[in-house]
Amino acid sequence: MRIREYSTKGISFRKFLYILPFMLLLAVFAYYPLYGWVYAFFDYSPPIPLSKSPFVGLQWFRSLIENQVKIDQLLQVIKNTFGMSGLGLLFSWLPMIFAIFLNEMKAVRFRKFVQTVTTLPNFISWVLVYSLAFSMFSSEGIVNGLLKQLGLSDSPILFLQNSDHVWITMWLWTIWKTLGWSAILYIAAITGIDDSLYEAAHVDGATRMQVIWNVILPSMLPTYFVLLMLQIASFLNNGLEQYFVFQNAFNKENIQVLDLYVYNLAMGGGSYSVSVAISMLKSLISVVLLFSVNGFSKLLRGESIV
Amino acid sequence: MRKAVQVSPTDKMITVLIYVLFSLFACVCVYPFYSIIINTISANDISARGDVVFYPRNIHFQNYLDVFKIPGLGNAALISLGRTVIGTLLTVGASAFLGFMFSQEDMWGRRFWYRFTVITMFFNAGIIPWYLTMRSLHLTNNFLAYILPTIVAPFFIILVKTFVESTPKELQQAASIDGAGTMMIFFRIILPISKPILATVAIFTAVDQWNSFQDTLLLVTDSKLYTLQFILYNYINQASSLSTMVNLQNAGSTAIASLATEQTTTSIRMTVTIIVVAPILLIYPIFQRFFVKGIMIGAVKG
Numbered sequence: 001m002r003i004r005e006y007s008t009k010g011i012s013f014r015k016f017l018y019i020l021p022f023m024l025l026l027a028v029f030a031y032y033p034l035y036g037w038v039y040a041f042f043d044y045s046p047p048i049p050l051s052k053s054p055f056v057g058l059q060w061f062r063s064l065i066e067n068q069v070k071i072d073q074l075l076q077v078i079k080n081t082f083g084m085s086g087l088g089l090l091f092s093w094l095p096m097i098f099a100i101f102l103n104e105m106k107a108v109r110f111r112k113f114v115q116t117v118t119t120l121p122n123f124i125s126w127v128l129v130y131s132l133a134f135s136m137f138s139s140e141g142i143v144n145g146l147l148k149q150l151g152l153s154d155s156p157i158l159f160l161q162n163s164d165h166v167w168i169t170m171w172l173w174t175i176w177k178t179l180g181w182s183a184i185l186y187i188a189a190i191t192g193i194d195d196s197l198y199e200a201a202h203v204d205g206a207t208r209m210q211v212i213w214n215v216i217l218p219s220m221l222p223t224y225f226v227l228l229m230l231q232i233a234s235f236l237n238n239g240l241e242q243y244f245v246f247q248n249a250f251n252k253e254n255i256q257v258l259d260l261y262v263y264n265l266a267m268g269g270g271s272y273s274v275s276v277a278i279s280m281l282k283s284l285i286s287v288v289l290l291f292s293v294n295g296f297s298k299l300l301r302g303e304s305i306v
Numbered sequence: 307m308r309k310a311v312q313v314s315p316t317d318k319m320i321t322v323l324i325y326v327l328f329s330l331f332a333c334v335c336v337y338p339f340y341s342i343i344i345n346t347i348s349a350n351d352i353s354a355r356g357d358v359v360f361y362p363r364n365i366h367f368q369n370y371l372d373v374f375k376i377p378g379l380g381n382a383a384l385i386s387l388g389r390t391v392i393g394t395l396l397t398v399g400a401s402a403f404l405g406f407m408f409s410q411e412d413m414w415g416r417r418f419w420y421r422f423t424v425i426t427m428f429f430n431a432g433i434i435p436w437y438l439t440m441r442s443l444h445l446t447n448n449f450l451a452y453i454l455p456t457i458v459a460p461f462f463i464i465l466v467k468t469f470v471e472s473t474p475k476e477l478q479q480a481a482s483i484d485g486a487g488t489m490m491i492f493f494r495i496i497l498p499i500s501k502p503i504l505a506t507v508a509i510f511t512a513v514d515q516w517n518s519f520q521d522t523l524l525l526v527t528d529s530k531l532y533t534l535q536f537i538l539y540n541y542i543n544q545a546s547s548l549s550t551m552v553n554l555q556n557a558g559s560t561a562i563a564s565l566a567t568e569q570t571t572t573s574i575r576m577t578v579t580i581i582v583v584a585p586i587l588l589i590y591p592i593f594q595r596f597f598v599k600g601i602m603i604g605a606v607k608g
Binding site for chain 1: 316359419439576
């Protein structure tokens with residue numbers, strides 16, 4: 001009897017008061033920054049406070065496309081963002097393949113070792129990745145030392161200053177850092193496959209590739225689909241750190257993604273208002289993207305992803 | 307029992323290929339760490355010639371003593387350690403408590419506040435609006451800026467909530483009948499049974515805190531609050547002046563400058579790199595077994 005009493009007891013306001021301090025923290029650190037968008041509508045230049053800055057309406061938004069130079073600059077940044085996010089999307093199946101073939105290795109200890117070792121880079125910061133990159137690939141780095149010793153090149157190759165293949169090298173570093181980690185979800189999915197499916201395949205005389213193609217791959221597609229949708233939703237959010245640490249005077253033109261461009265504009269150039277205007281557009285488009293992929297997922301699989 | 311499959315030549319080739327490719331990738335993942343470690347403990351002049359490739363030569367540990375002569379490094383280590391310990395404790399505590407509270411169906415506005423929390427994973431104002439508002443809250447050059455914004459972590463709250471909801475309801479009901487209040491239930495029942503998931507949360511938070519770079523970059527100009535990550539970034543760009551300084555200090559105290567232990571730009575940078583990465587490398591084998599479990603629970607929708 002008393003148990004039922006517990007479960008039908010009325011609404012507890014006190015319990016809400018317990019979480020209120022945390023909700024306030026969230027309001028301050030997750031919601032209040034949205035108020036920062038007002039800077040986009042003022043002619044703000046520190047140290048003059050916002051309250052004394054003149055209201056300029058949509059001037060900064062218009063200024064983004066007011067002349068060819070600015071249009072070209074913004075286009076280049078958008079091109080970089082699309083290029084690097086596009087490469088990521090194009091190879092979004094890599095972790096899945098990684099997991100499938102990792103699972104094909106029958107030497108358990110070796111497989112565990114490979115999994116452990118390839119997951120490690122995910123847990124170091126981009127600053128550390130850059131430091132490793134610098135040690136390996138700078139003009140005095142290990143790779144150049146090796147090339148010199150082998151007599152393959154006299155003058156050091158400036159890998160990090162190269163501006164020709166920035167998209168690909170950035171993509172490669174991302175793969176190096178995240179491939180093993182991204183495969184974990186798929187590895188878990190493979191472990192969850194019902195043994196009877198394998199047995200049925202063997203009875204039918206399926207070869208190894210046929211098992212992979214007809215049994216393993218289909219069971220992983222739902223996971224792949226969800227992750228792909230999430231990746232599309234964050235198409236514009238490359239993040240700042242990786243590109244910030246790898247940027248230098250030589251590769252700047254090709255490495256500036258939206259996040260880095262916004263940072264450079266504000267913290268490097270002091271153009272806070274323009275930077276906030278771009279930030280704002282970017283966030284709005286990202287939300288639209290998220291809703292779109294969510295709607296698409298509902299339509300296709302009858303299931304929302306967020 | 308699974309029947310032995312007939313091994314065709316193509317199958318054999320695939321097997322060999324798989325082993326070769328994975329071995330290569332494993333090497334690519336490990337070698338950068340390994341090569342830097344062996345270079346920092348080899349004689350610096352041999353290392354500078356690029357002669358340390360597969361194994362250390364003329365082993366010494368002077369580099370690790372010398373780098374702490376760089377002003378600021380010890381302090382940065384303390385700041386990094388401080389934010390990791392305090393930040394992790396608070397985030398784990400808050401995630402445990404909020405995860406538990408959001409599982410309380412009788413809480414006023416539960417559905418709304420849960421959505422209010424979770425939705426923040428999917429949007430952000432952008433770094434510059436964030437920077438500007440943090441500045442208006444006087445959180446620039448303030449240690450609290452490392453701690454406060456990360457306390458409420460939606461993803462971890464979902465993890466704990468999912469976990470708490472998977473435990474038998476009767477535990478809480480029995481305690482409630484015995485007269486235990488919400489807080490008592492949290493401390494006496496939920497905390498002890500949630501240990502596995504809280505360990506996962508703790509490890510992820512600690513790694514995030516230790517690796518954090520962007521908040522220092524945006525919010526801190528006071529060198530007393532620099533973290534190891536930030537100082538490492540600065541060192542990569544200006545290690546030459548630092549090596550000169552350490553060498554001058556050493557010359558003053560011992561008057562013997564051996565080529566093997568004389569600091570070079572590269573030796574300083576590599577040694578600091580190893581110091582910054584060491585905590586991750588050391589705890590990695592321990593926490594490695596936690597994260598598969600963690601991410602699996604996380605894959606369940608909140």
